Amino acid sequence: MARESARTRTTRRRVIGGAASASLAATAGCLEGVWNTAGRERAEQLSLRIKTLPTDADPYAVRIARALAGALEAVGVDTELLPMAEEALLRDLLVNHDFDLYVAPHPGGRDPDFLRPFLHSRYAGERGWQNPLGYTDLSVDELLDEQRRREGAARSAALADLQTAIAEAQPFTVVAFPDDIVAARRDRFTGWTRTPPTGPLGFLAVDRAEATRPTVLRALLRDARATNNLNPLAAEHRDRGTVLGLVYDSLGRPYRGEVRPWLAREWEWTGGDGDCRARVTLRRADWHDGRPVTARDVAFTYRFLDDTSLGEAEAPVPAGRFRGEGSLVADVRAVGERVVEFDFEAVAPSVAERAFTVPVLPRHVWRERTDPATVAGVSVGARTTEALVWGNSRPIGSGPLRVDAVEPNERLVLSRVGGHFLERVDGDLGAAVGGRPAFDRLELYPVPSDSVAVELLAEGRADVVAGALGSSVAPEIGRAPALSLLARRSPSFYHVGYNARRAPLSNVRFRRAVARLLDRAALVESVFDGYAAPAVSPLAATGSVAPELAWDGEAPILPFVGEDGDLDVERARAQFVEAGYRYREGRLLHG
Numbered sequence: 163m164a165r166e167s168a169r170t171r172t173t174r175r176r177v178i179g180g181a182a183s184a185s186l187a188a189t190a191g192c193l194e195g196v197w198n199t200a201g202r203e204r205a206e207q208l209s210l211r212i213k214t215l216p217t218d219a220d221p222y223a224v225r226i227a228r229a230l231a232g233a234l235e236a237v238g239v240d241t242e243l244l245p246m247a248e249e250a251l252l253r254d255l256l257v258n259h260d261f262d263l264y265v266a267p268h269p270g271g272r273d274p275d276f277l278r279p280f281l282h283s284r285y286a287g288e289r290g291w292q293n294p295l296g297y298t299d300l301s302v303d304e305l306l307d308e309q310r311r312r313e314g315a316a317r318s319a320a321l322a323d324l325q326t327a328i329a330e331a332q333p334f335t336v337v338a339f340p341d342d343i344v345a346a347r348r349d350r351f352t353g354w355t356r357t358p359p360t361g362p363l364g365f366l367a368v369d370r371a372e373a374t375r376p377t378v379l380r381a382l383l384r385d386a387r388a389t390n391n392l393n394p395l396a397a398e399h400r401d402r403g404t405v406l407g408l409v410y411d412s413l414g415r416p417y418r419g420e421v422r423p424w425l426a427r428e429w430e431w432t433g434g435d436g437d438c439r440a441r442v443t444l445r446r447a448d449w450h451d452g453r454p455v456t457a458r459d460v461a462f463t464y465r466f467l468d469d470t471s472l473g474e475a476e477a478p479v480p481a482g483r484f485r486g487e488g489s490l491v492a493d494v495r496a497v498g499e500r501v502v503e504f505d506f507e508a509v510a511p512s513v514a515e516r517a518f519t520v521p522v523l524p525r526h527v528w529r530e531r532t533d534p535a536t537v538a539g540v541s542v543g544a545r546t547t548e549a550l551v552w553g554n555s556r557p558i559g560s561g562p563l564r565v566d567a568v569e570p571n572e573r574l575v576l577s578r579v580g581g582h583f584l585e586r587v588d589g590d591l592g593a594a595v596g597g598r599p600a601f602d603r604l605e606l607y608p609v610p611s612d613s614v615a616v617e618l619l620a621e622g623r624a625d626v627v628a629g630a631l632g633s634s635v636a637p638e639i640g641r642a643p644a645l646s647l648l649a650r651r652s653p654s655f656y657h658v659g660y661n662a663r664r665a666p667l668s669n670v671r672f673r674r675a676v677a678r679l680l681d682r683a684a685l686v687e688s689v690f691d692g693y694a695a696p697a698v699s700p701l702a703a704t705g706s707v708a709p710e711l712a713w714d715g716e717a718p719i720l721p722f723v724g725e726d727g728d729l730d731v732e733r734a735r736a737q738f739v740e741a742g743y744r745y746r747e748g749r750l751l752h753g
Contacts, residue, residue, distance in 0.1 A: 207749040208666065209240040213254060214265040216245040218611055219385070221632045225689040226337055226656055226680075227265040233679035237734050238750035249387060256482065257289045259296065261661050263676075267340075270653040272419060274321050274706045275513050278306040279486035281333060289546075290482020296663035297333040310490075310509040317510070322708035325699045329711060329719040332673040335658040338686050339703050341693040342630035344648040345616055345639045350625050351379060351601075357594060358648055359626050362407030363415065365604065366562060366584065366595040379601040381628040382615045386608035389574045392565065393554040394521045395470070395481040403521075404628055405606065408576060410521035410559035413442060413460070415591065419705075421515040422591040425455070425522060425560065425583075431511050438507075438514050444500040445583040449524045450564040457496035462525040464494045464504075464517075470549040472532045479547050490517040527558050562599060576604040613638070619645055633691040649693060653703045656694075666752070671741035677720045678737055682713075684727030 212234075214220075214227035224245055234241040246254070254260045269291065270276060279285055283303050285292035305324040312320050346354040350371055357367040359381065370377070383389070388405045413429075414421040423429065426442045433439040447455040467488040469478035480488065490513065493505040506514045531549035555568055562584045563576040578599050585597045606628060609615045612635040618624045620642040630652065631639075639647040658680070660667040667673060682696035695702070698719060699711040711718055723737060724730040735745065744751055 205746065205751040207238070207240045208743075208752055209242070210234065210262045211242045211244055212263045212265060213244045213246055213251055213261045215248055215251060219248050220267070221612075221634065222340060222656060222689055222694075223265050223267065226658075226685060229685060229689070230263070230265065230658060230676075230680060233729050233734070234676070236729055236731050237679070237738060238745055238748055240749075248385065255294050255659070256291060259294060259661065259663065261659070262664060262667060263661070264659045265337075265656065266659070267654045267656050268334075268700070270339075270655050270700070270703060272416060272653055272704055273513065273516055274701050274704050275310060275516060276486060277324070277328075277700060278310065279489065281328070282306050285485065288480065288482055288485065289550075290485055292482050292485045295333050295659055296661060298662070299327070299331060299333075302327050302331070307508075310507070310513050313510045313512055318706065321701065321706050322710075325701060325708040325711050326719075328700070329698055330674075331670050332660070332677045332720070333662060334660060334700075335673075335677045335680065336697050336700050336702070337656045337658065337680060337682055338690060338694040338696050339655045340630070340652050340690055341633075341649040342652045343633060343636055343639075343693060344627060344629075344650075345619055345631060345635075346626040346646050346648070347619055347622065347624075347644050348646055349622075349644060354626065354646065355648055358650055359404070359628050360630055360650075360652075361404055363417065363595065364404075365408060365628075366599055368600050369596065370600045377600070377602040379604050379626070380624040381604060381606045381626050382618060382624045383574075383606050383608045384612065384615065384627065384629055384631070386571045388606065389568060389572065389608060390570045391553050392557045392568070393550075393552050394523075394557075395467075395483050395550055405574065405576075406521065406557070406559075407561070408563040408604070409557050409561045409565060410523070411447065411455075411561050412519050412521055413444075414515060414518035416519060417591045417594070421518055422589065424587065424591075426518065429518070438505075438509055438511055440504045440506070440511075440514065442502045442504065442518075444502070445586065446500070447560045447583055448581075449560050450558045450579065451524075453524070453526065455522070455524075455560050456499055457502045459525045460502045460522055461494045461496045462529065463520065463523045464488060464491050466523065466528055466549070467520060470532060470547040471534075472529065474532055475534070475545060475547070477545070479545055479550070481550065484520045487517050487520050490514050522560065524558050524560075563604060566603070571608060574606040576606075578602050616642070616645070633693040636691070636693065651695065651703060655697065655700060655703070657700070666743070669741065672738070672743070674720055675734075675737040675741050678723045679729065679734060681722040681724060681727045681729075682717060683715070684722075688727065 212227050212231055215223040217224050227243055231241045231243045255264055279292045281297055283298035286296050305320055309317055309320040342360050344358045351368045352371050353367055353369045357364045394406045394410055411425040413426040415424040427445045429440045429442045431440050467481045467484050470481055471479045490506055490509055492507050495503050497503050531552055533548050535546055535548040535551045557565055562579055562582040564579050566577045567575040612631045615627050616635045616638045639645050660673050662668050686694045686696050696713050698717050699707045701707050723734040
């Protein structure tokens with residue numbers, strides 16, 4: 163906004179100081195005064211809408227949003243809070259980009275490269291967690307690219323510079339990393355403490371308490387979307403992919419900070435600096451319809467993720483949900499029935515391995531889903547394909563479980579696949595999953611609230627909650643003698659997202675002033691009941707946080723304007739005035 167004003171002043175000086183007549187100059191001066199006066203008379207209070215999740219879906223997000231809305235109102239912004247169903251919210255954020263601000267958890271990731279699709283300007287027009295903010299900064303782009311190419315100390319240095327740039331510009335504001343709070347019974351199945359049920363490996367690693375017990379594992383879902391849509395590419399329906407991670411195999415699985423071979427028996431790296439290649443050998447496996455999994459299926463998967471139209475559209479239509487992982491691959495080809503060769507972009511092998519974590523899709527099913535599609539909720543004129551909106555109610559994967567029954571909003575039933583290669587996975591990952599699932603059938607039931615979930619567990623009507631619960635039910639879990647309470651720091655983080663396509667959120671000074679309205683430490687206590695860690699960096703859970711951005715009692719950059727959760731309204735308003743905004747009768751006006 164400052165540059166626009168400077169250009170305007172420059173243009174006016176040229177008109178006034180040029181060869182124009184004195185009368186023209188005088189008229190220009192009068193007109194300028196009229197325009198300025200009219201502008202002041204038309205100035206309206208700044209209004210913003212905050213979109214978030216409702217209490218029954220996510221009590222953390224809405225409480226953070228309320229605190230932010232209250233602070234914005236206190237500094238003179240007309241603020242509307244809009245809680246929305248999760249599917250509708252994600253469609254607005256990730257598909258239509260229709261928002262001012264939002265408060266929600268970001269999926270995060272154990273490898274810092276998840277930031278590249280989230281912030282790189284090349285993805286600003288795409289869907290999914292690919293830059294839904296519309297943020298563009300070439301210097302940040304360069305750092306996002308550089309950290310992909312580096313390893314060791316060189317990568318740490320690039321990531322430190324990247325985190326500082328993000329903290330200064332505030333394209334989004336990190337609030338906190340919550341604890342995943344899990345509740346499980348101990349009488350029928352054990353082992354949840356080793357690998358919690360917040361991901362697919364948790365269900366594969368569980369043991370039966372006694373060999374004679376029934377082999378039906380009953381799990382509760384706090385999100386019914388998995389019973390309504392089983393498309394692994396649908397960004398608005400998926401979060402961590404716990405259920406579909408059991409139905410679809412990937413070449414590798416993340417485990418203890420590394421990607422370990424899974425559907426791939428092994429991979430071998432070749433090439434030098436800036437020329438990263440891998441040769442992947444597959445295990446013998448079958449799709450759930452009996453057809454063999456081949457190298458052609460793997461090569462198809464990566465081409466399909468890059469362009470779900472397979473060249474039929476005027477421009478590629480990528481699968482947004484796995485855009486970051488897929489963008490690591492430059493080329494892929496089948497060189498045998500079970501051998502695939504990958505050429506990667508200019509990335510380090512340790513980063514390239516992320517590409518092996520996407521679900522491998524059956525070519526004979528998905529190649530028929532390349533046609534254009536129009537669905538409710540997608541902006542008029544938006545370009546998408548059937549593959550991205552298909553419900554996929556009977557998914558065909560190659561995973562250790564297959565879908566047997568789907569009752570929307572009521573029940574999802576998966577059954578064990580006999581002869582799955584799970585029994586042949588070696589190393590510590592193989593030891594963790596134990597060779598085969600401890601159950602023959604997995605039944606998943608959506609429930610309306612955390613309290614209902616804990617009540618059903620305590621009554622013995624379910625075995626575990628497939629995902630994290632809110633901190634408010636932690637005391638209930640602790641008091642129930644048959645239940646175990648597990649808490650582990652999540653890779654996801656709660657954040658405030660700003661739509662940089664819209665003023666005033668496009669103004670870095672405005673975003674910085676908003677960031678200072680949030681007391682993260684106070685929010686951790688009041689919102690999360692202490693089951694979270696305040697943070698400034700989105701990499702706080704990766705082990706790659708920049709030392710200067712580590713939390714030490716307060717935000718090291720853009721600290722809260724106030725004390726102990728109490729906003730200093732006058733100081734906060736001064737931040738907006740310093741950013742170039744003005745007040746009238748206590749209301750913050752448009753720039």
